[in-house]
Amino acid sequence: MSSPVWQDGAAYEAYVGRWSRLVAVTFLRWLDLPAELRWLDVGSGTGVLTSTVLRTAQPRRITGVDPSDGFVRQARRGVTDARADFAVGDAQVLPLEDGAVDVVVSGLVLNFVPEPARAVAEFARVVAPGGVVAAYVWDYAEGMAMMRRFWDAASALDLAAAARDDRHRFALCHPEPLRTLWRDAGLTDVSVQALDVPTVFADFSDYWTPFLGGQGSAPAYLTSLSQAQRTALRDLLAARLPTEPDGSIRLTARAWAIRGTAPTTVPPNQR
Template structure:
């Protein structure tokens, strides 16, 4: 089985980071939080959501936490603001005290945490009463079409590739499992909504080249293939993805966004 790697920030940006920034903007618009709050970005990765929080909400402070030293290093170079502090850390044991923040967000990361229920319990712990906990994850099973085309083509030539397909592996990336995670953590007024953005590729090379970067399941699978097998998969994909007369490839990316409110603490 191909090994899933998340360490190279630049390669991640070329693969899905550029689309995650679009989703982050739509996600934050739906949260509609006032300025001057204390934010925590869990699984901050290369800083896409953190930078959007800065641009859109005028926060008092943002802490970003991610287990990847490479991603955190990349985030520190791209987000230069005295209100932001990035930490290498674990979502299951957040390096903040109780009731330390007003908003906890997590973008495209929760499905990679080995124990997501423990992570969401940590979200609730660090929130002040009435604070908001919200996250979004790709709809791998259906709505993240750049990956859907990839895995359907990969499985057509290699049935073993189905076991690496995120749509099969991440059952929590659907509305009801997300709703249950939030409710089980004691968060109230839980809601789930879709967030969809366009993913437009200039041409097939713009679509295919990011799969060569080694970051994530699909690129990891490509890197495990011998060159003739890579070429066969590439040409199968070229034949399958919908291409406009100008050569562009116009797809969409859908994420599921969940939010809930921290209850008042017992006196």
């Protein structure tokens, strides 16, 4: 789950964090859970989802767990609400007792966990009977347009780029693999929902500059190129992106959200 390209919170915020905030609001509106619940945010990063829960869901308490020291430090600086705390930890071995929380959420994380099934089993372990386990991931295959446009242009210039394209690397950007994960963890009433949000860039620089920050697959690929190759990719993207008369670039981002309920009784095969 942890990687050197996911350590710089400020660079992440410029690259995708601003769009993560939009999808977090849509996700919590879809969950529509009551107030005064105990929440766990797995892969809490810079605190985007945690802060949105505090603002909109009225939790009793929320704990954020992330493997990145840099992200946890930034989350602690940015989220000062007394109901929230953050810890460095692994999604696959959560530092909580069985049934410790009422809701487990995870935003844009599962594709980066080495063993996602193990992580979701942990989600199911730490949630109380009848509690909710929910997550969302970007649709890298088609719906995350800012990244899709980047990889399509990169692949047109460099055949080797296709192997690094997120659509090929991350299987969990489709509904069915997500459903399978939740059901295999013993969760019930499983449902999947597409969440679409606008991603409007003020101009081409607003789109391109965050890719230079090294955070994520596409920026990491960009840092591996020579200056001439980067320039060629930049120019191709500038020619291909749909630009409005005012210079803005209006794209959309899709995430797939999933939710399930922890059973209130232990299945016979798990006793």
